[in-house]
Structure formats: C-alpha cells, structure tokens
Amino acid sequence: ISIIISVYIWPQRRGDKKNGLLSFSVGYIKDKETLEVTVIKGTCIPARDSDGFSDPYVEILLMPEKRFKIKPVLTEYKKKELNPFYAKTFELIVKEDLLDSSGSVLSLTVLDYDNYLKFDYCGMVIIGCEDIPRLSSGISGIDDTNAPERKIYECSLIIDTKTQALKELSRRNNRYVRDFNQKHSL
Numbered sequence: 557i558s559i560i561i562s563v564y565i566w567p568q569r570r571g572d573k574k575n576g577l578l579s580f581s582v583g584y585i586k587d588k589e590t591l592e593v594t595v596i597k598g599t600c601i602p603a604r605d606s607d608g609f610s611d612p613y614v615e616i617l618l619m620p621e622k623r624f625k626i627k628p629v630l631t632e633y634k635k636k637e638l639n640p641f642y643a644k645t646f647e648l649i650v651k652e653d654l655l656d657s658s659g660s661v662l663s664l665t666v667l668d669y670d671n672y673l674k675f676d677y678c679g680m681v682i683i684g685c686e687d688i689p690r691l692s693s694g695i696s697g698i699d700d701t702n703a704p705e706r707k708i709y710e711c712s713l714i715i716d717t718k719t720q721a722l723k724e725l726s727r728r729n730n731r732y733v734r735d736f737n738q739k740h741s742l
Contacts, residue, residue: 576601576679576713578614578664583691584655591618591655591688594645595631595664596708601638602715604668604676609636611669612678616646618685619661623654633669652690660685666713679713 579596595614604610613633618624626648634640654660662683668676689707 574600574712575715576666577710578666578679578681578713579708579710580664580681581708582662582683583689584650584652585691586652587692588647589649589651591648591650591662592645592691593648593662593664595642597639597641597643598666599639599710601640601666601713602678603638604678605636605670607636610638610676610678611635612637612640612666613669614642615663615665615667616648617663617665618648618650619663620659623657623660624650626650655685655688657685662688679715681711681713 577599579599581594581596582592584591593616595616598612598614601610601612611633614631615628616630617628618626629646629648631642631644634642662685663680664683665680666678668678670676
C-alpha cells in the first residue's frame with residue numbers, strides 16, 4: 557500500500573501498531589526551495605531498554621548523503637517513552653532537481669538514545685523523494701487546519717531492515733542501498 561502518492565513503505569500497512577507508528581507531515585515548498593518535515597509523534601515505539609521503555613528520537617536524513625550534502629537533523633529524545641510527542645518542524649534547504657533525481661530518499665529513523673552504548677534502532681520510514689508533495693506555501697505547523705495541501709501521515713515503522721523496502725530500493729539502484737546500509741550498519 558502506498559502512503560504518500562506512491563511512497564515506498566513495505567510490507568507494513570497504514571495503521572499497523574505492531575511495529576510502532578510514526579506520524580509526520582512532509583512537503584516541498586517550491587518558492588522557498590525548502591523541504592519541510594514535521595515529526596508529530598510516535599505510537600507504540602518498540603522498547604529497547606531493559607526497563608521496558610525506550611528513549612526515542614527521530615533522525616531525518618536525505619540520501620544519498622553525497623548528493624544532498626545535508627547533515628541529519630534530530631528531534632530531542634523523550635526519556636522512558638513509548639508514545640513520544642514531538643511536534644517539531646525542520647526546514648531543509650534543497651534544490652527541487654535533487655529531490656527529483658533517481659534514487660533520492662528521505663528517511664525518518666527512530667532510535668533509542670543511550671548514554672554510553674550504541675544507540676538502538678527502533679524502526680524507520682522511507683519515502684521516495686519524487687513522491688513528496690510539492691506545495692505552494694509552507695506547512696505552517698501541525699495545528700493549521702486551514703492548510704488544504706498539508707496532510708498528516710501515520711506510517712508503520714520498518715523494523716526488519718532486510719525487508720522488501722531494501723529489496724525494492726536495491727532493484728532501483730544498488731549504489732544508494734549500499735550508502736543506506738553503511739549509514740545504518742546493516
């Protein structure tokens with residue numbers, strides 16, 4: 557099932573809480589040459605700590621990194637929370653032709669913050685950049701009900717990164733999948 561036009565999120569279905577959900581909005585504002593991503597909340601994020609909780613945060617990244625040359629942006633982490641609320645908007649300055657390039661993806665990766673250990677992977681959402689809606693004006697935050705172009709998406713997290721998502725991306729262009737796999741130590 558496609559979530560955003562023909563966004564590639566496999567094999568999860570919309571509204572499937574088994575793997576956790578991430579709610580967000582995304583759009584490219586043409587007149588500002590800005591990709592606007594609002595991370596709204598997570599629901600039923602997988603527990604990664606021994607106490608049955610996670611300290612989740614979201615990393616937003618445009619890939620392949622060599623093409624975009626934009627550092628990842630992060631939400632704050634939410635201590636001992638499986639249903640974090642973020643309501644955080646990020647604006648990434650990027651040319652539209654880069655978004656339209658073959659193999660460009662936006663990843664929203666949920667990680668568990670740890671003080672001394674490697675941060676634990678909780679899941680991710682992958683969006684083909686060519687499928688990101690083009691907007692005439694900004695998203696204006698999550699409470700702007702008068703923004704007809706703004707949609708909120710609730711997507712199941714990809715937990716097993718060896719799923720159909722990477723197989724499909726691999727079929728499209730192996731070089732970008734290698735970059736992706738290296739970024740996420742797969």
